[in-house]
Amino acid sequence: MLEDLSRPGFWQACEEQVVEARRLFARLIGADVDQVAVLPNASVAAHQAASGRRWRRRRDILTTAAEFPGIAHTWLNQPGARVRWVGSPGGAVRTGDYLSQITRRTGLVSVPAVTYRDAIRLDVARIADAAHDAGAAVFVDAYQAAGVMPLNVESLRCDYLVTGAGKYLLGLPGLAFLYVRHPDGPAPTLTGWLGRTDPHAMRATVLDSPPHARRYETGTPAAAAVYAAVAGLSVIGGLDLGQVRHHTQRLIAATAQRLAAQGEVVRLAGHVGAQGAHLALVEPHADVMAAWLGHRGVIAAPRSGVLRLAMHAYTTDADIDAACEAVAAYRCRARTRREGLR
Missing domain, CATH: 3.40.640.10 (Type I PLP-dependent aspartate aminotransferase-like (Major domain))
Incomplete structure (x- = not known):
């Protein structure tokens, strides 16, 4: 341009x-x-x-x-x-x-x-x-x-x-x-x-x-x-969007399982065919969480009580690892701050 x-x-x-x-x-x-x-x-x-x-x-x-x-x-x-x-x-x-x-x-x-x-x-x-x-x-x-x-x-x-x-x-x-x-x-x-x-x-x-x-x-x-x-x-236009769909759904399943194991609450559709390419992590202060994650290289979108984590054609397993680790670090920080105020 x-x-x-x-x-x-x-x-x-x-x-x-x-x-x-x-x-x-x-x-x-x-x-x-x-x-x-x-x-x-x-x-x-x-x-x-x-x-x-x-x-x-x-x-x-x-x-x-x-x-x-x-x-x-x-x-x-x-x-x-x-x-x-x-x-x-x-x-x-x-x-x-x-x-x-x-x-x-x-x-x-x-x-x-x-x-x-x-x-x-x-x-x-x-x-x-x-x-x-x-x-x-x-x-x-x-x-x-x-x-x-x-x-x-x-x-x-x-x-x-x-x-x-x-x-x-x-x-x-x-x-x-x-x-x-x-x-x-x-x-x-x-x-x-x-x-x-x-x-x-x-x-x-x-x-x-x-x-x-x-x-x-x-x-x-x-x-x-x-x-x-x-x-x-x-x-x-040069991608096989059927393969992209399969890729994003695999990543969402893996991310949801890992976040649930970390104690997070995520919203998913009833079956894989009814799921889009992002998942919603329940968080009342999603804007605060998104800002904290953003400073650590994890870009997520806060939307009325949830944090959206989107899977793209280019998203990798390493990206998912980084996102889940960052969420865990945020929760650890929040617990430490609460205990320090007691």
Whole structure:
């Protein structure tokens, strides 16, 4: 990116990177390139998917408290829509919770492919079949799935799918991808110069929309995030994600067993097929623990009472050893401090 930036015509080079990022992501999920829009984040993508819809007879949006807040907040902000929650208020959710709540009043079913906190993997295809039978569309947040397990939109049978270029796709924050099964539908309410049929015509007086997913795009993307997305997707696209899935599940099983032996409480799905690529270590002060571990080279994410430990394609057994040893050291330090205060 810096090399391109130092030469004339940087924007043209950046546009070529956007085209390549769109192509690589489409290939990753088994979509056509014209079904993919490049957007700044998943919240904007969710808005684009919902904003053109009319919430009249089918005004219910079915989602879960386990949904990432940025997605759920977008649904709550849809004028005329009514959000209905499945699963427990604390975020426990299973595939059957969705199946029992889909009705003829449901207009949109929002399903996280893997829940962001507890790493529960839901049966998206089964939920999508039930939703379509009732006449509802299906939105999938694949942020916790893309890059560590095979994803194919035809197999998932979803109408929309979103993920960010960061996390398992090895890119940076500031870029997201939105898949739209039928991109020639109603235009979204949020738009920008890149959402036009010919953006470079620069016609301020004309508001047209192309028949492909680029109608969902808005303004100039973050250049660094675009270049990083191409680099990350190039790596991920060269992997066998079935093998990556097997690798991460083996590491999660080993990590959970070791942490349990250390006296930790971890949250796991009921069976290995329903587990995402991270595990949740129960810790009321997860932010404090994450900061302490981070200073010792173990990067973990605190999320409302749990510490997320994520397994990537590149994670090794030595990484797991280091993480478990660091958790044990943190607990030892905490016990020593408590005893010193007595």
